[in-house]
Amino acid sequence: MAAVVKTRISVVLADDHPVVRDGLAAMVNQQPDMEVVAEAGDGDEAIACYERHRPDVLVLDLRMPKRDGVAVVQRVLEINPKARILIMTTYDGDEDIFQCLSQGAKGYLLKDAPRQEILSAIRAVSEDRPYTSTTVAAKALQRMAKPSLTQRELDVLQLVAEGRSNKDIARRLSITEGTAKTHVKAILTKLDAISRTEAVAVAHKRGLIHL
Amino acid sequence: MAAVVKTRISVVLADDHPVVRDGLAAMVNQQPDMEVVAEAGDGDEAIACYERHRPDVLVLDLRMPKRDGVAVVQRVLEINPKARILIMTTYDGDEDIFQCLSQGAKGYLLKDAPRQEILSAIRAVSEDRPYTSTTVAAKALQRMAKPSLTQRELDVLQLVAEGRSNKDIARRLSITEGTAKTHVKAILTKLDAISRTEAVAVAHKRGLIHL
DNA sequence: CCGCCGCTCCCCCTTAAGATAGAGACTGCC
DNA sequence: GGCAGTCTCTATCTTAAGGGGGAGCGGCGG
Numbered sequence: 001m002a003a004v005v006k007t008r009i010s011v012v013l014a015d016d017h018p019v020v021r022d023g024l025a026a027m028v029n030q031q032p033d034m035e036v037v038a039e040a041g042d043g044d045e046a047i048a049c050y051e052r053h054r055p056d057v058l059v060l061d062l063r064m065p066k067r068d069g070v071a072v073v074q075r076v077l078e079i080n081p082k083a084r085i086l087i088m089t090t091y092d093g094d095e096d097i098f099q100c101l102s103q104g105a106k107g108y109l110l111k112d113a114p115r116q117e118i119l120s121a122i123r124a125v126s127e128d129r130p131y132t133s134t135t136v137a138a139k140a141l142q143r144m145a146k147p148s149l150t151q152r153e154l155d156v157l158q159l160v161a162e163g164r165s166n167k168d169i170a171r172r173l174s175i176t177e178g179t180a181k182t183h184v185k186a187i188l189t190k191l192d193a194i195s196r197t198e199a200v201a202v203a204h205k206r207g208l209i210h211l
Numbered sequence: 212m213a214a215v216v217k218t219r220i221s222v223v224l225a226d227d228h229p230v231v232r233d234g235l236a237a238m239v240n241q242q243p244d245m246e247v248v249a250e251a252g253d254g255d256e257a258i259a260c261y262e263r264h265r266p267d268v269l270v271l272d273l274r275m276p277k278r279d280g281v282a283v284v285q286r287v288l289e290i291n292p293k294a295r296i297l298i299m300t301t302y303d304g305d306e307d308i309f310q311c312l313s314q315g316a317k318g319y320l321l322k323d324a325p326r327q328e329i330l331s332a333i334r335a336v337s338e339d340r341p342y343t344s345t346t347v348a349a350k351a352l353q354r355m356a357k358p359s360l361t362q363r364e365l366d367v368l369q370l371v372a373e374g375r376s377n378k379d380i381a382r383r384l385s386i387t388e389g390t391a392k393t394h395v396k397a398i399l400t401k402l403d404a405i406s407r408t409e410a411v412a413v414a415h416k417r418g419l420i421h422l
Numbered sequence: 423c424c425g426c427c428g429c430t431c432c433c434c435c436t437t438a439a440g441a442t443a444g445a446g447a448c449t450g451c452c
Numbered sequence: 453g454g455c456a457g458t459c460t461c462t463a464t465c466t467t468a469a470g471g472g473g474g475a476g477c478g479g480c481g482g
Contacts, residue, residue, distance in 0.1 A: 016323050017231075017301070017322045017323050018234075018323070018324070018325055018326055018329075019231055019234040019235055019238070019322055019326075019329065020228075020230055020231055020234055020322070021234070022233075022234035022235075022237055022238055022326070023229075023230040023231055023232070023233035023234025023235070023237065024230055024233075024234070026233055026234065026237040027230070027233055090228070111228045111230055111231070112227050112228050112229070113229070114229055115229050115230075115233070118229075118230065150457085150458065150459085151458095152458075152459065152460095153458095160408065161408070161412060162409070162412055163404060163405070163406055163408045163409020163410070163411070163412045163413070164409075165405075165406065165438070165439090166438075166439070167438085175459085175460070175461085176460080176461060176462090178460090178461060178462065178463085179459075179460055179461060181439080181440075182459085182460080182461080183459085184439085184440080185440070185441075185442095188440080193374060194374070194376075194440085195374055195376065195439080195440080195468085196408055196439075196440090197371065197372070197374045197407055197408045197411060198373070198374020198375075199374070200374070200408060200411060200412075201372060201373055201374045201411075201422060202374070204422050205422070211412060211415050211416070211422070361427090361428060361429085362428090363428075363429065363430095364428095376468070376469090377468075377469070378468085386429085386430070386431085387430080387431060387432090389430085389431060389432065389433090390429075390430050390431060390432095392469080392470080393429085393430075393431080394429085394430095395469085395470080396470070396471075396472095399470075405470085406438085406469080406470080407469075407470090
């Protein structure tokens with residue numbers, strides 16, 4: 001023996017479903033060239049696990065308790081700008097994809113991906129090669145052609161999505177109803193919607209808001 | 212040998228995520244008293260698998276391609292009214308829960324449940340004992356206190372959620388705008404909302420609509 | 423048979439929403 | 453300094469939405 005001493009790819013899994021973690025762990029640990037070194041069940045744990053183990057790859061679900069995926073990506077890249085993060089989620093709204101990739105996540109794929117694709121994505125990311133499935137890449141490109149909403153508009157949009165009236169929104173944000181209307185108008189224009197309800201539908205589809 | 216000849220609990224898994232199926236399969240097959248006999252990746256396959264294998268327990272995700280979980284429950288119970296179905300999903304809108312349980316699913320739990328709970332739920336259902344986690348049961352009870360929407364109201368609600376105006380809804384359903392308004396009014400009353408946008412938010416939270 | 427319910431249509435009225443067209447104040451960037 | 457973008461506010465006007473009624477008609481079960 002004493003043959004090849006090639007270190008295996010170390011992986012940290014972050015997902016709030018034990019079932020999914022088990023599935024991924026089983027898949028990964030079956031491979032001769034990779035192993036799971038830690039698992040996290042929420043955003044804070046994910047960050048802590050990353051710091052403690054400094055894995056080659058962090059596999060991350062976007063929707064988690066305590067701190068959502070985008071925030072985790074941001075924080076981990078602060079800790080280590082060279083961190084290799086693979087997003088793996090069920091959600092395919094183009095906003096989430098765009099946010100993660102533009103912040104520096106190395107890969108993004110959907111949970112309905114077949115086993116082989118998941119494994120090759122982990123390998124790719126571990127070698128610092130970007131991996132994004134074609135459908136996901138297409139969405140990211142779509143998103144780039146669309147106008148971005150300002151922070152204030154996102155605040156207003158969130159309240160619109162909760163069913164608040166312009167007057168109510170104005171009160172909560174300490175602005176006048178007229179200003180609230182101005183923001184709503186801008187939102188409608190940018191989302192290409194003709195009513196606030198349609199705007200909510202569009203925004204949800206794009207992942208701008210999570211109801 | 213020749214000791215006890217107790218047949219193991221046969222399980223069919225239906226979930227559109229290979230990762231989740233792997234996780235469940237690994238968990239189940241590690242138990243001495245149960246085994247996975249087949250897996251399905253969409254609603255149609257789930258029905259076919261059930262018919263072919265007649266498992267003791269069918270573990271079913273609600274959100275699947277081709278045919279959604281509620282429809283699968285309905286169909287499987289037509290095939291075998293004594294079928295033992297365990298719903299396992301991420302969604303906790305009370306409408307889905309209510310629909311499945313009132314149609315005859317034996318158990319309902321969320322994917323973020325710990326391993327032990329999942330396994331004991333499978334065992335319970337296999338013995339024809341209902342299993343529903345406390346949080347889920349609470350939702351089902353909540354739902355019972357709420358007024359139901361008529362089919363027509365659900366049709367209108369769907370269009371409202373897509374951002375259609377009353378006039379547009381009327382055109383699509385071949386009714387007058389006044390009638391559309393009447394339905395919308397009824398929806399607002401039943402959902403205890405003051406605007407259509409709030410109604411959409413409430414309906415989505417309850418699982419009445421899936422955006 | 424009658425009453426309940428769901429679906430349809432109608433009225434009037436008030437308020438909210440959206441469209442249009444400005445303008446001042448602040449930021450950061452070139 | 454000037455320019456761009458954002459956030460704020462103003463005003464007016466038209467249309468859509470929502471509140472409160474009433475009412476006819478068909479099916480279904482007591």
